[in-house]
Amino acid sequence: MEFAKGLVSKSVELGYQGFSAIDENTHIADDMYIIPYVIKQAVVHASNVARGRVSYWYIFEKAVFNYPNKLALVYPRVNPGHTGDDAYILEKYTFQELYDIILRLSEILAHRYGVKENDTIGIDATNKPIFIFLWYALWNLGATPAFINFNTIGNPLVHSIKVANISQVFIEPDAAGPIKETQDDITKELPNVQLHFLNEDELLQEILDPNSLKFRPTTRRSQDHDWGTAALIYTSGTTGLPKPAIMSWRKAGLGSSLYGHIVRIKPESIVFTSMPLYHSTAAVLGVCTTFNQAAAVALSPKFSASKLWTQVKLTKATHLQYVGEVCRYLLNSPIHPDEKNHNLQVAYGNGLRRDIWKEFKDRFGIDAIGEFYAATESPIALTSFQKGDYGIGACRNYGKLINYILSYQQTLIKMDPEDSSIEYRNSKGFCERTKAGESGELIMKLFWAKNPETVFQGYLGNKKETESKIIRNVFKKGDAWFRSGDLLKSDSNGLYFFVDRLGDTFRWKSENVSATEVENQFFDKINEISQVVVVGVRIPNHEGRAGSAVIELKPNTIKSKDEILKEIYNSLKQELPKYAIPIFIEFVDKIRESDNHKIPKKQYRDQKLPKGENGDKVIYWLNKGKYEELTQNDWDDITNGKIKL
Known part of the structure; x- marks a missing residue:
């Protein structure tokens, strides 16, 4: 620590004015905002571990006991037939109200459905308070929640349930479509798994009733290590199927506490998120981070560029969660009357491109950006809290x-x-x-x-x-x-x-897409395919990479390409979420391989659209549920934002 000692010694020698001059180059003031808090929370965390209280439930309970009457959750529920501010009815819950609801739901889960400690229970729900109610009730009971992506369908859904050893799945009505379509396969392969299609209105009425019974165990997973499993959050990868990544108690508790401090979340803060709760961005860095600081979550039903600012205004949010695509969508949207009529101070998330960073802050009147780098399964978390002009575009910004x-x-x-x-x-x-x-x-x-x-x-x-x-x-x-x-x-x-x-996973529509998973669906469903390569290709003015499939057909294929394209879309939409279905398709006579029989995907990943390097390629694109030839006019409209993919 000679470096640190030298800085302190130098600052004392020069006095405050000299320290300011040093800080301009070292940014040690920002470091000293973080380091004491890290030390304090590490001590608290070690104490919790020693007492067998690694569960995040105890952190939530502490917020309830310290701030019982403070706002904990606000939800702008859609008010059908109304517009403007009247388009939403705000549901508000204080920490005490939220706590009581969770205890009542815990009673129902324990004694009506038989949920017990160490069970792994699937939650299949959209962004609604019921997702958080179920999640925290399971933590209260000592069960492990598995956050199922409600877009998942077919074999990937069956695999998600099977690989995590889920015994029961609770399904919210708006998330029920894909699981109902796959129900026969689930029942056939996993006959012991119980699927519970919830009546949300009836359940809410019951758990909001102050006379309903409450259930509160005395201890929760007291034998767990802090690296033990708090929840399972699915991520895709090169294996081709969803993988349940382990979110540890350390990440849920200590990690979320540190990040909340870095992005300046305080008890009076309100954090707005429209990111899906089944992802760690909204679950860990949204909900866990916010409750850890005894602040309030403003939960949006889903992201909408045209509706976000009204929701932000109505919920009085101080912080906004984003992914890079969200920022681009908002900047490409027409001026909204509420886009500066809000209380936002900080926007935080990952993937904000350097080229729109300052424009995003300036247009929407946001003081600071909290950019981070992390992954669901990753022990690495890089953070940046950026104000002024220093550190634009960085995901790690420390002194x-x-x-x-x-x-x-x-x-x-x-x-x-x-x-x-x-x-x-x-x-x-x-x-x-x-x-x-x-x-x-x-x-x-x-x-x-x-x-x-x-x-x-x-x-x-x-x-x-x-x-x-x-x-x-x-x-x-x-x-x-x-x-x-x-x-x-x-x-x-x-x-x-x-x-x-790196590798075969690319990001599109805020989701990780496994190229191998998509390729497997081509092989499984389309008999005429001899070889297929799926890559992510860049599109100007778009975040991430869009799916592109290069197809080699079997010799003597009788069907026309139009017939095959139609069959491809109809098959893939049954097995893949929308974001994973390739936007572009190209047919080639032969997919090139290296001399060791590997396919160098870079040749397809970097191809030039819309007609290839020489302008003679025929490439098809997915336009409103149908693949059709990509023209220069189509490409211009896509890159200029006139057509949304």
Whole structure:
């Protein structure tokens, strides 16, 4: 810690004015806002671990006891047939009211449905208070909630239930469509799984009744480690099927507390989120982070660029959660009368592009951006709280003191020049750190190399995929590091910037899309296909990458391409969520392979739309449920935002 001691000594020597001059280069004032809080919360967390109180339930309960009459949850429920401010009826719950509702629902779950400690229970619900009621009631009972993506259908849905060993699924009416379509398959393959299609109105009436019984166990999972499973949140990957990533108690409790402090959430704050609750962004960094600070959650039914600002105004939100696509959609939308008529001070999330960062803040009158880098299963979390002009575009923005401390835990490693998904190894067999401005994979040191699960819990029941995220013998023999699977780069000030994702997973419509999963559906459903490659392609002025499929047909195929395209869409929409269905399709005579029979996907990932490099390709695009030839006019309308994909 010689670096830190030198800074303190220098600041004392120069006095306050001198310290200010130093801080302009070191940003140590920001570090000193964070470090004491980290130390304090680490002590609190250690005390909770020692007392067998690792469950987040106790954090929520503390907020209830300290702030019983303070607003905890506000929900702008749609008011049919009305417009403007009258388009919503605000449902409001104080911490005490929310607590009592959860205790009443706990009684129902325990004694009507037989839910007990250590059960894994599926929640299949849209963004409604009932999602949070179910979630926290399960935590109260010591059960493990599994947040099912309500878009999932068919075999991926069956797999999601099976792999997590779910015994019961509670289904909210607006999320029931896909699971009803898959019900026969679930019943056939998983006959012991109970599916409960809830009558939301009747259930709400019962749990809002002050005379209903309440259920409050004396302890909850007292034997759990802090790296134990708090909840399961599904993520897709190169295996082709959803994987239940383990959200640990440490991440739900300590992690959310630290992030709430960094983005300046206080008890008087109201955090607005329209992100889906089945994702960790809304669940951990939204709800858990907010309740951890005894603040209120403003839960939107779903994201709508035309309705968001009215909801933000009505809920009196001070913080807005986003993903990068949301920011772009809002900027491309017409001026809204409420877009500056609000109480917002901070917008926080991930994926805000550097080129629209300042425009986003200026147009909507937002003082600060809290950008972060994380993943559901990842033990790494990079944060940036950005005001003024310094740090625009960065997902890690600390002062030199924290950067110095983190240098022992986080770094970027060089990648193979021939294949950016493989780490570079020097003549001694070890990796090398990148230089400033050079892209590399972000990795995090696992200090207990023989017991990595204490830091990285990985995926439930999938040891192979969990181990694939760990890289060993990195800088010395025997060490172990977590692989983020993403390329980042740093600058001379130690700021980190996101570059791109590695491998076959790409991001579209705020969702991770598994190329392998989509490819498998092509092979399973379309007999005429000999080979298919699915990649994510960039579209100007759009966030993420849109799905693109390159198809090689079997010889002597009789069906026309129009018939095959129609069959493709009709088949894929039954098995894949909308965001995973490829936007673009190209037929080729032969998919090129390397001499070791691998397909170098870069050749298709970087193709030029709409007609290819020479202007002679025929590429089809998905237009209102039908694939049709992509013309230059279509492409212009897509890139200019006249057509929404």
